[in-house]
Amino acid sequence: MISLSSYLFISLVLFLCGIFVMVARKNIIAILLGIELILNASALNFAAYTKFLNNNLEGHIMSLFIIVIAAAEAAVGLGIVIRFFQLRESIHIDDASTLQN
Amino acid sequence: MNSTVVSYFSQSNEFQNVTNWLTQILGFNASSLVAFIIFAVFSLIIVGAMATIGGLGTYAERKISADLQARIGPNRVGPFGILQFLADGVKMILKEDIVTTNADRFTFNLAPVLCLVGVFATLAVVPYSSGFMLADLNVGIFYLVGMASLVGVGVFLGGYASNSKWSMLGGMRGASQIISYEIPATLSIIAIVLLAGGLSMKTLIDGQGGAPQDWYIFHNPFAFMGFFVYFISALAETNRAPFDLPEAESELVSGYHTEYTGMKFGLFALAEYIEVFVVCGVAVALFLGGYKVPFDLGSGQILVEKLGLDGMLAQNIGQFLELGSFFTKTLLLYYVVIWVRWTLPRLRVDQLMTLCWKYLTPIALVNLIGCAVWMYAFNGKSIFALIFHAAGSAGGH
Amino acid sequence: MFANTLFLASACLTIGGAIAVVYSKNLMHACIYLLASLFGVAGLYTCIGADFLAATQLVVYAGGVVILMLFAIMLTGGTSNKVNRFGLEKIPAMGNKKTFFIASFAAVVSAMIIVKILIPVLKQNPSSALSPNEPTVERLGTLLATDHILAFEISSVLLLGALVGAAVISRPRKEIHD
Numbered sequence: 001m002i003s004l005s006s007y008l009f010i011s012l013v014l015f016l017c018g019i020f021v022m023v024a025r026k027n028i029i030a031i032l033l034g035i036e037l038i039l040n041a042s043a044l045n046f047a048a049y050t051k052f053l054n055n056n057l058e059g060h061i062m063s064l065f066i067i068v069i070a071a072a073e074a075a076v077g078l079g080i081v082i083r084f085f086q087l088r089e090s091i092h093i094d095d096a097s098t099l100q101n
Numbered sequence: 102m103n104s105t106v107v108s109y110f111s112q113s114n115e116f117q118n119v120t121n122w123l124t125q126i127l128g129f130n131a132s133s134l135v136a137f138i139i140f141a142v143f144s145l146i147i148v149g150a151m152a153t154i155g156g157l158g159t160y161a162e163r164k165i166s167a168d169l170q171a172r173i174g175p176n177r178v179g180p181f182g183i184l185q186f187l188a189d190g191v192k193m194i195l196k197e198d199i200v201t202t203n204a205d206r207f208t209f210n211l212a213p214v215l216c217l218v219g220v221f222a223t224l225a226v227v228p229y230s231s232g233f234m235l236a237d238l239n240v241g242i243f244y245l246v247g248m249a250s251l252v253g254v255g256v257f258l259g260g261y262a263s264n265s266k267w268s269m270l271g272g273m274r275g276a277s278q279i280i281s282y283e284i285p286a287t288l289s290i291i292a293i294v295l296l297a298g299g300l301s302m303k304t305l306i307d308g309q310g311g312a313p314q315d316w317y318i319f320h321n322p323f324a325f326m327g328f329f330v331y332f333i334s335a336l337a338e339t340n341r342a343p344f345d346l347p348e349a350e351s352e353l354v355s356g357y358h359t360e361y362t363g364m365k366f367g368l369f370a371l372a373e374y375i376e377v378f379v380v381c382g383v384a385v386a387l388f389l390g391g392y393k394v395p396f397d398l399g400s401g402q403i404l405v406e407k408l409g410l411d412g413m414l415a416q417n418i419g420q421f422l423e424l425g426s427f428f429t430k431t432l433l434l435y436y437v438v439i440w441v442r443w444t445l446p447r448l449r450v451d452q453l454m455t456l457c458w459k460y461l462t463p464i465a466l467v468n469l470i471g472c473a474v475w476m477y478a479f480n481g482k483s484i485f486a487l488i489f490h491a492a493g494s495a496g497g498h
Numbered sequence: 499m500f501a502n503t504l505f506l507a508s509a510c511l512t513i514g515g516a517i518a519v520v521y522s523k524n525l526m527h528a529c530i531y532l533l534a535s536l537f538g539v540a541g542l543y544t545c546i547g548a549d550f551l552a553a554t555q556l557v558v559y560a561g562g563v564v565i566l567m568l569f570a571i572m573l574t575g576g577t578s579n580k581v582n583r584f585g586l587e588k589i590p591a592m593g594n595k596k597t598f599f600i601a602s603f604a605a606v607v608s609a610m611i612i613v614k615i616l617i618p619v620l621k622q623n624p625s626s627a628l629s630p631n632e633p634t635v636e637r638l639g640t641l642l643a644t645d646h647i648l649a650f651e652i653s654s655v656l657l658l659g660a661l662v663g664a665a666v667i668s669r670p671r672k673e674i675h676d
Binding site: 125133137190205207208211238239243244247248250251253254257258261273276277283299300331373 | 524526527549552561562570572606
């Protein structure tokens with residue numbers, strides 16, 4: 001049951017859910033939730049390939065760096081969201097269109 | 102299953118007998134079934150014992166505070182009022198379960214459960230004795246830190262879902278306090294991990310000895326400071342006084358559990374008292390020698406040699422001595438925690454954050470670097486070993 | 499037996515949590531479902547012997563990211579205005595039928611691309627026998643401090659930059675009086 005294909009399937013589902021959340025939501029924080037799902041899907045893929053292909057732990061290192069980047073991204077992203085809320089009193093993504101046109 | 106209780110029991114003859122007997126009856130290899138049953142039974146024992154300790158914690162808190170304030174404290178239910186916590190529990194179960202209007206019902210019900218799950222999950226790796234530990238994960242202490250941070254989520258959600266200003270402020274303070282003080286606590290844990298060279302609880306304790314000069318707290322000056330940094334941060338992480346700002350009763354009615362009644366409030370309180378026990382247990386395991394008994398009595402070798410006891414019996418006696426050692430030290434620390442609560446005044450919010458970010462975190466960083474330098478400079482020897490070595494060589498001349 | 503049970507439970511938790519994030523209309527609930535999904539991923543890591551990775555997942559996500567998200571939701575919550583600054587009606591924050599349609603289209607397209615990529619990978623790698631799980635902490639530490647030391651140091655600089663940057667960005671700027 002524990003096989004590469006099942007892990008790839010789970011990570012595919014996670015990735016699709018992340019894409020779906022990212023596109024469908026109009027709330028910036030909800031979009032960040034989707035990004036977390038996508039990053040998790042990729043980290044899971046790296047770990048699964050390490051286990052089932054060569055077992056040399058390079059994939060674990062990649063997953064660790066992905067987790068690091070996810071943490072940094074969440075911190076900076078949420079900082080930007082809070083700053084944006086102070087300026088605009090809204091976290092709707094369509095209100096962040098000052099640079100458009 | 103890589104669990105220490107199971108591996109301890111699988112040494113005995115009865116385990117083999119029972120396994121063979123069940124294998125004959127059931128027709129398949131029953132060793133994993135027996136292992137699972139042992140594991141389940143001991144999980145239940147630990148959960149029950151910890152719930153009792155949490156309950157007795159409330160009793161101890163009242164009795165000790167009464168003692169410190171020259172009162173008598175609870176004295177009606179049972180001898181010395183020791184059954185007071187049972188009476189309280191019955192009262193809490195019978196109370197009406199109130200959910201505030203406009204409360205977020207799903208989150209409101211989930212919050213106490215998250216708190217309790219986070220605390221009970223950490224119990225799996227707490228080392229009670231060398232044979233009585235549910236699971237000896239090789240990322241033990243790291244797992245414990247991760248699971249304990251679930252409590253912060255529970256506290257925050259409890260405050261948010263209650264739809265009350267007091268709860269909201271309490272939950273926000275609680276969550277920010279927990280994630281802030283996680284940093285110095287984890288840094289001082291990492292310093293000890295550096296000394297021991299491993300993340301599993303067994304490695305951490307095996308690097309220490311039974312006598313105080315072999316403990317990591319007296320290993321070097323930095324570890325000595327690290328113990329106090331860890332203890333202060335642990336006090337703050339469990340929301341105990343003098344850091345009980347989330348439930349400061351003089352400003353926020355009772356913080357994040359203002360709106361909780363009945364057993365849900367009971368779950369919050371139980372989680373808090375058990376978390377104090379877990380945190381004290383971790384402090385004992387990391388700094389104060391854990392379950393080690395002086396003169397290596399824990400392994401039972403001396404008993405076999407001097408008294409001529411049976412090997413398994415001596416080992417069992419050793420286990421009980423180790424349990425006694427661990428629980429004595431942990432409950433002493435528990436007493437200190439309660440003592441601190443009823444002695445020191447509460448901090449303000451800005452003082453709390455100043456203490457964490459401007460004092461404890463830099464000190465913890467210095468401790469970490471100091472431990473690393475010490476390991477490099479003195480080849481991992483403790484300060485007592487160096488002194489004895491110097492004294493020995495001086496006497497030799 | 500035990501590993502399979504753990505795997506099934508974690509997989510259900512992961513997929514269920516992710517789908518619940520998609521369907522939840524409440525941002526707070528979505529965040530809790532995300533937490534469940536991340537815990538499921540930690541369980542999946544444990545199933546393939548990545549113990550250190552699982553613990554890191556617990557520490558970083560349960561202790562850090564999810565609480566940060568909850569904080570941000572609480573600090574920005576309470577504004578459910580249906581119109582924007584210009585008085586125009588705007589799309590609800592959690593999406594409506596139109597955005598959901600576009601999202602499902604995007605998901606289907608990316609699913610087709612990924613499946614197209616994955617099929618040859620799965621064909622050339624028939625599932626082999628599982629190697630037994632070993633402790634990874636020491637090997638990971640050695641790898642991080644030798645082969646990947648540059649990436650390790652750069653990630654520490656990245657984290658420091660993120661820490662300072664987040665603090666600077668989210669601090670309310672004072673009006674400049676000269």
